[in-house]
Amino acid sequence: MEAExxxxxxxxxxxxxxxxxxxxxxxHDIPSLPSDDEDEIPGGFS
Structure with a gap:
């Protein structure tokens, strides 16, 4: 539940x-983000 x-x-x-x-x-500075960069987004996975 917490993960969801x-x-x-x-x-x-x-x-x-x-x-x-x-x-x-x-x-235009940010191409669609590759999935392996998701953890670099602020507030993303810890």
Whole structure:
């Protein structure tokens, strides 16, 4: 249950992060993140 909650939090954070990047028009600096970089996203897996 806790892991599922953490997954939802990570997804919400990730989509918010993408939206923020797009809003600031620097999306081109970040190609779609490879799955092996997920743990480098702030607020990601610990």
């Amino acid at each position: 909650y953490q997954k939802q939090v990570d997804e919400m954070y990730f989509f918010g992060y993408r939206r923020c990047m797009k809003k600031n028009d620097i999306m």
